[in-house]
Amino acid sequence: MQDYQSQKPIVLDILDAHRTMPGNLLPILHGIQDTLGYIPSAAVEDIARSLNLSKAEVHGVISFYHYFRTTPPGKHTIRICRAESCQAMNGKALESHAKQTLGIDFHETSSDEHFSLEPVYCLGNCACSPSITIDDEVHGRVTPEKFDQLLAACKGAK
Amino acid sequence: MSRVFISRDSTALSLGAEKVAATLQQLSDTKGLKIEIVRNGSRGLFWLEPLIEVETDQGRVAYGPVQAEDVASLLETGLLEGKQHPLYLGNIEELPYFKNQNRLTFARVGLTDPVNIDDYIAHDGYRGLKNALALQPADIVKHVTDSGLRGRGGAAFPTGIKWNTVLNAPAEQKYIVCNADEGDSGTFSDRMIMEGDPFVLIEGMTIAGLAVGATQGYIYLRVEYPHAKVALNQAIAAAYKNGYLGENIQGSGKTFHLEVRSGAGAYICGEETSLLESLEGKRGLVRFKPPLPAIVGLFGKPTVVNNVISLASIPVILDKGGEYYKNYGMGRSRGTLPLQLAGNIKHPGLFEAAFGMTLREILYAYGGGSASGRPIRAVQVGGPLGAYLHEGQFDTPLDYEAFAAISAVLGHGGIVVHDDSVNMADMARYAMEFCVEESCGKCTPCRIGSTRGVEVIDRIVDGTQKDKNTVLLRDLCDTMMYGSLCAMGGMTPYPVLSSLNHFPEDFGLPAAKA
Numbered sequence: 001m002q003d004y005q006s007q008k009p010i011v012l013d014i015l016d017a018h019r020t021m022p023g024n025l026l027p028i029l030h031g032i033q034d035t036l037g038y039i040p041s042a043a044v045e046d047i048a049r050s051l052n053l054s055k056a057e058v059h060g061v062i063s064f065y066h067y068f069r070t071t072p073p074g075k076h077t078i079r080i081c082r083a084e085s086c087q088a089m090n091g092k093a094l095e096s097h098a099k100q101t102l103g104i105d106f107h108e109t110s111s112d113e114h115f116s117l118e119p120v121y122c123l124g125n126c127a128c129s130p131s132i133t134i135d136d137e138v139h140g141r142v143t144p145e146k147f148d149q150l151l152a153a154c155k156g157a158k
Numbered sequence: 159m160s161r162v163f164i165s166r167d168s169t170a171l172s173l174g175a176e177k178v179a180a181t182l183q184q185l186s187d188t189k190g191l192k193i194e195i196v197r198n199g200s201r202g203l204f205w206l207e208p209l210i211e212v213e214t215d216q217g218r219v220a221y222g223p224v225q226a227e228d229v230a231s232l233l234e235t236g237l238l239e240g241k242q243h244p245l246y247l248g249n250i251e252e253l254p255y256f257k258n259q260n261r262l263t264f265a266r267v268g269l270t271d272p273v274n275i276d277d278y279i280a281h282d283g284y285r286g287l288k289n290a291l292a293l294q295p296a297d298i299v300k301h302v303t304d305s306g307l308r309g310r311g312g313a314a315f316p317t318g319i320k321w322n323t324v325l326n327a328p329a330e331q332k333y334i335v336c337n338a339d340e341g342d343s344g345t346f347s348d349r350m351i352m353e354g355d356p357f358v359l360i361e362g363m364t365i366a367g368l369a370v371g372a373t374q375g376y377i378y379l380r381v382e383y384p385h386a387k388v389a390l391n392q393a394i395a396a397a398y399k400n401g402y403l404g405e406n407i408q409g410s411g412k413t414f415h416l417e418v419r420s421g422a423g424a425y426i427c428g429e430e431t432s433l434l435e436s437l438e439g440k441r442g443l444v445r446f447k448p449p450l451p452a453i454v455g456l457f458g459k460p461t462v463v464n465n466v467i468s469l470a471s472i473p474v475i476l477d478k479g480g481e482y483y484k485n486y487g488m489g490r491s492r493g494t495l496p497l498q499l500a501g502n503i504k505h506p507g508l509f510e511a512a513f514g515m516t517l518r519e520i521l522y523a524y525g526g527g528s529a530s531g532r533p534i535r536a537v538q539v540g541g542p543l544g545a546y547l548h549e550g551q552f553d554t555p556l557d558y559e560a561f562a563a564i565s566a567v568l569g570h571g572g573i574v575v576h577d578d579s580v581n582m583a584d585m586a587r588y589a590m591e592f593c594v595e596e597s598c599g600k601c602t603p604c605r606i607g608s609t610r611g612v613e614v615i616d617r618i619v620d621g622t623q624k625d626k627n628t629v630l631l632r633d634l635c636d637t638m639m640y641g642s643l644c645a646m647g648g649m650t651p652y653p654v655l656s657s658l659n660h661f662p663e664d665f666g667l668p669a670a671k672a
Contacts, residue, residue: 022457023419025439030381030420051439064441064598067381067423083343084538084585088501088576089529121425121542121592122341123382124349125172126500126574127204127507136384140172 004042010035011043015050025051025061029068038069074109074116076154078102079133082119085126089141094130097144101151114155159192160238163211163218165268167200167353168385169346175208177226182210185233193238199354201250201268202508211250214240220250255505255524260486260494263471264347264510267354273392275400278357284402286476290365291410298369299325302472304480306492310465310570313645314491314558317468323452324370327460332372334363335437335456335463338379338386339421339428342541344572347496348466350508352379352386355470356393360416362469364403365476366462367414375416376456378433381423390418425596429644430463432598443600444644465570467496488514491557491568501538501574502528511556518552521575532577536585536661540569542592543649545656546582567652582661587615589653597646604647607638611654618665628667631658 014031018024028047032039039062048055062068080086080095102110102117109116125131128140134150142150164170164179179195186193200207206222210232219240221232228245235243250256261267270277278284290298303318324332336359340348351359363375379387394416397403405413419437421427427436431445434456455461471493475483484492491513497520499506504526511520521527521534528534536546545566547554554560561568576585593608611634617627635651642648663669 023437023439026422026436027419030422061439061441065422065424067421081343084542084576084588085344085501085574087585087588088574088580120382120423121596122343122345123168124340124346124380125169126344126346126498126572128169128172129501131172133382138168138172138385140169 004040007036007040007043008046011040011046015047019050025053025058026065029062029065033068036072038072041070071109074113076114076134077116077118079118079120079123081121081123081125081129081131083122083126085122086130089129090143091130094132094142094144094147098132098147101148115151159194161194161196161213162238163196163198163209163213165200165207165209166197166272166385166389167207168349168383169204170200170207170209171385173207173223174225178208178210178224178229181226181229182233185229189233191233191238196271198270199267199272199350200508201256202264202350203250203253203255203505204507205505206247206250209247209250210237212238212240214238216240217249218251220247221245222247255507255509258524259510260512261510262474262483262486262494263351263358263467264355264496264508265474266358267350270355272354272356272389273396275357275393275396275402278355282477283357283473284361286473287361287365287368287402288408290368290476291408291412295325295369295371298365298476301475301480302369305471305475305483306480306487306490307468307471307475307483308491308558310467310495314568317464320452320464321366321369321462323450324372324460324462327453329460331374331457331459332370333456333459333461334366334370334372334375335430335434335461336363336375336377336469337428337430337433337463337465338377338383339433340466340570341380341425341428342543342570342572344500344538344574345498345541345570346500347498347508347571349383349386350496351466351470352383353389356386356390357397358470358473359390359466360393360397360403362472363416364407364414365472366464366469368412370460370462372462373413373415375414376437377416377418378427378437379418379420381420387418387420394418424598425592426598426644426646429598429646431644433463434461441598443598444646446643467570486512488512488555489557489559491559495556495568495571497556497571497573499525499573499575502530502534502577503575504529513557514555516553516555517547517573520556520573521552525575528575528577530577530579532579534575535578536576536580536582536657538574538576538585538653539572540567541572542589543567543645543652544569544572545652546585546660547656548660565652565656567649582657582664583615583619583666584664586654586657586665587612587619589650589657590615593646593650601641601643601647603638603641604643604650607634607642607647608650610634611638611650615654615665618667621666624666628658628665
């Protein structure tokens with residue numbers, strides 16, 4: 001776990017950049033997660049003070065949204081769509097395959113810290129189900145074999 | 159210089175479009191061929207993506223689906239001259255899937271460079287805004303009312319009435335909010351508009367601002383659509399630079415500012431009041447209505463909240479008039495609906511048609527039947543809260559009232575197809591589970607009802623007091639439907655009850671009478 005003291009200046013900069021924006025809490029949280037990969041629990045106090053909110057309010061917002069995370073992700077984040085269209089095209093088999101191959105369940109990170117696995121409900125790629133994303137890249141018509149190839153490509157690129 | 163079109167749409171990218179474009183550029187450079195690759199939106203015939211279109215003397219010629227390894231042979235046989243090849247498709251607009259559509263909202267998607275404002279204007283863009291700038295606000299609203307346009311959310315509320323309420327609400331500040339939180343599985347028309355023709359949405363929102371007197375707009379965009387965010391921001395920057403956004407739009411003295419805000423993966427934020435809470439930087443908890451957002455909306459001010467497709471339909475209405483738009487459709491469902499064919503279907507894609515086609519036509523004449531080749535058994539229309547339809551209902555016309563009459567919804571026009579390998583008790587359980595996952599938690603029927611719903615379905619499938627639990631499930635659905643604060647809990651019973659009613663054998667219950 002990284003020391004928050006080294007992250008604090010980044011958080012304060014992001015807070016400062018959004019000071020006058022109406023409804024700024026979500027943009028601030030996105031800014032922090034985009035930069036650090038997650039929202040450190042220790043940042044909650046700084047965010048709360050800056051926005052004149054209670055820590056509970058800030059924590060309540062972070063925990064409400066599926067996208068925000070409070071622990072560092074693996075090097076790559078894989079999101080597998082669990083929605084109906086992907087289910088209609090063997091998405092469940094792909095889910096099991098991914099969990100087994102990575103040796104982790106949803107919301108977990110592999111022991112080598114290479115991959116985090118998250119469920120997602122629709123990537124808007126329903127015409128080519130089943131779909132996954134690896135970081136920001138969408139992949140369609142993903143079979144277990146194609147999943148293994150994509151994983152190997154990620155590892156090759158480390 | 160040959161102009162070549164390769165899509166930047168997420169779906170095309172998910173099938174390898176980026177690599178195709180890179181390979182084509184590289185091989186052309188090696189051969190000394192001069193080409194300009196335009197990264198357009200998608201025509202929406204997704205089984206043909208990645209698609210390459212080339213401008214030739216005979217018009218645009220298409221090839222698809224193209225993989226990077228096909229590019230060398232395509233160039234070899236005369237891709238740039240539109241010559242024959244096993245992947246040759248000819249003019250894509252002549253294929254029946256495309257030709258038989260009524261493309262009003264999607265007229266430019268796949269045709270133009272999405273972020274090039276000159277290209278947008280050259281293809282009739284900003285004509286609606288030009289007309290709107292010459293009209294009084296009430297007259298703009300009248301055109302929208304006359305068009306018969308209804309919101310593409312579950313409620314199908316008339317857009318003109320909503321705008322009129324905001325117009326007549328006195329306030330020093332009003333807002334236009336675009337609900338781009340298209341979280342319904344099986345839907346991708348918003349994403350395609352935002353990636354393929356973002357200016358049409360920007361123009362629609364600007365007109366909305368003029369119509370009701372709002373000077374600030376927000377696009378609340380799903381975080382799952384990173385490519386749409388890039389395209390929107392590029393287009394917004396171009397609109398500002400060319401005087402189509404900001405102060406004194408086209409010298410009219412009118413002002414409209416626009417900004418994209420990212421959601422954070424909460425399905426409930428597609429509900430308009432929850433979306434407003436989220437935009438204000440809070441948890442996306444549903445608000446009680448009244449007051450309506452049209453009166454007390456974002457930051458407590460009168461606010462128009464419309465979906466992407468509703469707002470993207472505005473420019474054509476202001477360009478050609480409300481009557482023109484109204485002439486498409488049937489009954490009280492006027493204009494066109496972009497249908498999205500997904501799931502287990504041979505020819506998935508986007509199909510914009512006037513209301514009134516039947517589901518069967520779409521599924522078989524255009525969709526080509528299931529992808530697996532097995533019989534189509536169940537079709538969910540209108541997202542994860544929409545009902546499952548069975549074969550006997552496939553002749554229902556696509557019309558809001560006709561769907562309501564069979565306890566179904568059209569919603570966003572998403573059509574998800576399942577073949578006969580589907581287990582409908584699993585799908586009913588999934589619908590309840592989805593509600594557990596995505597409920598905002600504010601009201602009890604939705605929050606607790608969905609958790610109990612999963613348990614009751616499990617007991618029915620297990621065979622534990624089957625009859626008693628089936629009665630209990632119906633009772634629970636009734637409570638959720640009539641007792642929930644919003645459509646999340648109120649509509650979850652649609653997929654559950656339709657599964658139970660049409661496919662009882664999957665629950666281990668006696669089969670339904672035909």
